Amino acid sequence: MLLKNKLLKPYLLNNYKRSFLVIFFLLFCGVNIFANTNSKLVNDFINENKEILEPATINKNYLRKTKTVKTHDRQVLQVVNKVLQAEAYSKNFDNINSESISLYLEALSEAEKINDENLLVYVNTQVGFFYYSYNEYIKAMPFFIKSSNLLDKSTIDNLIQPADVYKKNAYFFGSINQHQKSIDYLLKALKYTPSNDKLYATFLNNIGSSYYKMGALENARNYFIKAQKVSLENNFEVRYAKVLGDLALIHFDAKEYQKAITLLQQDIELSKKNKSDRNTMYAQILLSKVYVETNEFSKAKQTLALANEYVLSKEYLTSHAYEIAEVNLQIALKTNDTVLELQARRALDVLGADIVNKDGEEAIKLVGWETQKEQFNTKLEAEKAKVEQANLKVLIICGIVIFIIVVTIFIVRSIQFRFKNKEAQYENNILQYKINQLQSKSKLDDYDLTLKSYQTYLSDQNKQMDLIEQELDKLNTNTVSKDQAKLFLQELLDQQKMSGTNWLALKNTFLKEENDYYNALLENFPDLSELNLRIVILNKMDLKPAEIALVLNIKIDVVNNALQRLRKNFKGRFDKHSIN
Structure with a gap:
């Protein structure tokens, strides 16, 4: 039973540990499990x-x-x-x-x-x-809010097409004037893009554009120059053309119109060469604005007409048609061209109604507000979830602490009860040993003192001594047990040992029954020590070496060695009963 308990306790303890680990993992991680x-x-x-x-x-x-x-x-x-x-x-x-x-x-x-x-x-x-x-x-907004919320959780590893995902999210948020978010995504996209890839220059260029829209012109210029360098090194002509157009913006704002014109003309030339029609349109519209500032209205009209050809070929470029109408209105007002002014104003009225729900200024503002609102709501929900999770953790911790306290109290009481039972058992055993000892002594007193009665008495005593020593070993390994119990058992054990008085009584009985044998021992073996003499006598009484050791309070090895020496030294000189 004791062995079973020793084996079961580590097993159960390990199972409890595993259970607690599983519970803590599931409750405290709070992470959704995805495939x-x-x-x-x-x-x-x-x-x-x-x-x-x-x-x-x-x-x-x-x-x-x-x-x-x-x-x-x-x-x-x-x-x-x-x-x-x-x-x-x-x-x-x-x-x-x-x-x-x-x-x-x-x-x-x-x-x-x-x-x-x-x-x-x-x-x-x-x-x-x-x-x-x-x-x-407006239609794009909810999908990008969803993707952005997941990206910002920072719990996703091994994204599918990471550079492409970050790029497209960056473009959208940059378009609704969330430029810092756009920059953050573009910087992440750069990490997944080799420096000799076309997209690398594209991302550098777009980071510069975001800084430009934020008014951080120095940062914008630095990134435009980086993009320009990468484009030249890798012969990315279309991207190089776009960078020239973006640098032209900085010169335009600084009223360095001639530098802006030169850069935009190079942009348009390279874009046409590479059949980048949309980029050609962007550059043409910007160039027309520069021409308006330099009062080159004829060139402005011609450039706008070229841009408008491409815009009319695409139904989804309404916002750029609106931008062209705005430039035409500026030209009409500066040149007092009432016909062109009327055309421009009509175009603005018609196009304005169309883009208000798409990519016009009002639509961008609306999408920006809605996006910010959704982001705020998402953060609010996340904070609420954190608070709820924190409260849940507190409750769980309190529950676990209470559970541990209850279990600890139960275990302590169980141990106390078990030790009380053990102490009671020890006391009963001690009492029984005392009774057995008295009974053995009584039997010896009731009979005539003969070697046979002594043999029976010693055999009983040996059994009691063996049990007492086992009980004493238990007590020695039990730190809770009382010293008084140990002392009492040790006293019983000492009483069982063969004292001088007991030995004299036994020796006298032996002399009565085996006087000739005893005298022969003394006469033939005068060199026998007192210990050897006692061993020979007890051996003659057919006691086993272990029983002799217990009676004489010596180690069994001493008895065996003594018997072996006696057999060797006095071989043939005892009768067959002397040393078995």
Whole structure:
């Protein structure tokens, strides 16, 4: 039973430890458990298919890929497959279209069911950027708020397409005048982008643009120059052209118009060479504004006309058409051109009503306010969750402390009760040993003193001594037990030992029955020591070495060694009963 308890206690203790560890982990971590996405597998699939313009081809590649992947990865790839198909339709139509919208919404619904944060960031970013690309800022807003909230949790590792995700979120927030947030995302995007990649120069350029819009012109200039250097080193002509246009902005604000014109003309030339029509349009509109400031109205009109050709070819560039109408109004007012003024004002009225819900100034303000409100609400909810979690932790800690106190009290009382039982048992054992001792002594007194009665008495005494010594060992290992009990047991043990008086009584009895044998011992073996004499006598009484050792209060090794020497030294000189 004792062995079983010794084995069970560590086992139960280990189980309690494990249980507490599990409870603390689940309660204190407070982290949602999401499935793990194989980001490398997904990124490889995206990189292999993102330039494909045929949705059917992308789907075939998906079906081929999923033959060798796990169920979870297959579900994730299905979502990504739909996103890539939606992007292909968007590129083909170059406008908002029902096919893309349907696929995006299906992908988003499936991603939410999978409940994978990495996947949700990716899908929300792509859906938001789809609307953002066509200047539908209000429609884009909720998707970017969702992706941004997940990104800002800083609990996501191994993002899907990290550079692309941070870039697109940065573009959106920069467009609604949250420039610091845009810079933060672009700096993160840089970490995932090689310095010889086109995007590296793009991110540097856009960081500079954000600083420019914040009024930090020195920071803006530094990043424009970095982007210019990287573009030249890697022969990125389109990005180099865009950097020239951004540097022209700084010169324009400083009223260094000629420098701005030179840079914008270079921008337009390189953009046309590389068929970057949208960047050509941006540069042309800015150049026309510079011409207005230098009173070169003819050049301004010609430049605006070229920009307007591209704007009219795209339905989603309404805000740029509005910007062109504003420049035309400035020209009309400066040149007193009433016809052009009328045309410009009509255009502003018509276009203003159209862009108010898309990417116009009012729409941007509205989206900015809504975004800030959502971000505030999100932070508020997060703080509430933290407070609730903190309160829960306090309750849990209090509960655990109370539980530990109760368990400790129970264990202490159990131990006290157990030791009380043990002490009572020890006292009963001690009493029983005393009774046994008295009974043995009484038996010896009741009978005539013979070697047979002594033999029986000594055998009983040896058994009692053995039990007493075992009990004494228990008490010695039990620090709680009383010293009084130990002393009493030791006293009993000492009383059991063969004293001088007891030995004389035994010796006299032996002389009565074995006088001839005793005299022969003395006559033939005068050199026998008193100890050896006693060992021989007790051996003659057929006591075992262990019993002899207990009676004489010596170690059993001493008895065995003595018997061995006697057998060796006096071999053949005792009868067969002398030394067994």
